[in-house]
Amino acid sequence: MLQNKKILLGVCGSIAAYKAAHLVRLLVKAGAEVKVIMTASASEFITPLTLATLSKNPVLTAFVKNKAGEWNNHVELGLWADVMVIAPASANTMAKMANGICDNLLLATYLSARCPVMLAPAMDLDMYLHPATLTNLDKLKGFGNQIIEAEYGELASGLVGKGRMAEPEHILPVLSRHFNTVNALLDKRILITAGPTYEAIDPVRFIGNHSSGKMGYAIAEAAAECGAKVHLVSGPSPLSLSNNNVEIEHVTSTEEMYEACLGQFDNTDISILAAAVADYKPSISEKQKIKKKSDTINLDLIKTTDIAAQLGQRKKEGQMIVGFALETENEQANAIKKIETKNFDMIVLNSLNNKGAGFGYDTNKISIIDKENNVRDFELKSKKEVAQDIIDTIIHALDE
Known part of the structure; x- marks a missing residue:
């Protein structure tokens, strides 16, 4: 080479x-x-x-x-x-x-x-x-x-x-x-999601999580460096991109992220769903700020759109979907179940039990599991290096 x-x-x-x-x-x-x-x-x-x-x-x-x-x-x-x-x-x-x-x-x-x-x-x-x-x-x-x-x-x-x-x-x-x-993904169209989604309780408050978007942004950069045409759908995040070949679309809620993904998915070769999407949202989002009137408040929560499952159902022959699983218990079993239920081709698993992995860190420790339940474990690395490991694994899968 x-x-x-x-x-x-x-x-x-x-x-x-x-x-x-x-x-x-x-x-x-x-x-x-x-x-x-x-x-x-x-x-x-x-x-x-x-x-x-x-x-x-x-x-x-x-x-x-x-x-x-x-x-x-x-x-x-x-x-x-x-x-x-x-x-x-x-x-x-x-x-x-x-x-x-x-x-x-x-x-x-x-x-x-x-x-x-x-x-x-x-x-x-x-x-x-x-x-x-x-x-x-x-x-x-x-x-x-x-x-x-x-x-x-x-x-x-x-x-x-x-x-x-x-x-x-x-x-x-x-x-x-x-x-x-270099250029291993030339002419490939890749959809990547990153960051959290926020579900409004009122104009001031929201339900969300601690995702920074660092992993998804790093994957977008790595894919673009390999020649791919990348469309990044990002939830709220302060991050920016250094690679001008990545097209970025900013969203806030899960529904907005779903609509953005839906608009890209049918013409996408590979989807990498790295976003930490909120699973629930308030059944009613108040138009005005909720005033503090009592010691307690009850929120009625309903499920948000399962973006991964919806895209998995739409997947056509020749398309690849890579999912993510952040787990705290029964990590591998839960990840394998997601491959089956959401029609993933592979899943990237990380655990909050691993020091230096998860939200907010500049490092991550992952395992990649494919549809045949083959597991490849990686050491703790910078998220830039982890992103390259993920892209390398995808390239290898495309070559098989």
Whole structure:
């Protein structure tokens, strides 16, 4: 999958810089065209000559190319690459990236790059776990960068823990998967729901839940990055999208979400129902604010439209529906039952019993179950990574 791909490799000052030589060799062997940018401190760990010889391209270390005044154009470099990989990514460089500091060619190229950017951090374990580093990693993830997690093992300090740069043999599959999914959903029309729905009690109060919409928005971004034409129906949420290829429709109530979905569904190839829809609503929504007249108030609640079940009944051959189940008990049994009753092709299960999963978190821990009751469990990951796992699973199912 790396044949003729253009890989821009950034190398920072770290003892792990020696791994860059092996990474370049593997990339070139896989058929990729590699250009290398090094920071000044990286040159103290590995020579530019080594990486130039292996990449078969001059290694770039500064803006000025020669005494004649020619310069290395960081904008052109950013436009040239299919993907930019910074490995090793030092704490210093990541801090600058997270805060828009641009004092060398590598950072200028990063800020100019329009291609996906991946980072493989490398540092001692205490540096890796420092709140400043973790904050910078979160910011970089929020910018859309992919973090190739550091690995556990013996470090240059002699300590043992997390902080080793991912081995080149582990970075290569990440790149292969990236190119395997690019345009994998081209020409596919995908409907995604996200966030909560609010059911009005009166003009001021409502019945709702704690859903932030983060999972659905992340899935929309991931699907669009794979070439899909995405229509996102979002309940109330403060989130925004960074991918302009996602069409978003804002709604408030379950009925509004149902009507929005109904308007898209018949022409949709894949529906991903990630919204946390309110199951009940007041039988009467008061036109004026209810005054506090007594110690108690009784609300008569009725069921809302079951969007998933309604779409499941309308599903035609060739359409796929992916449901979601947030459970607190008998998780797997309840999820499997939803596959059957709502005519899902697969369901994404997460449990409020798992720390870091559910509403409001930036992370999630899921299992994906298909119609044959095959279960695939995933570790706790960022919701961006979880979204990619879900999209990868869908792509794999389409290929079967």
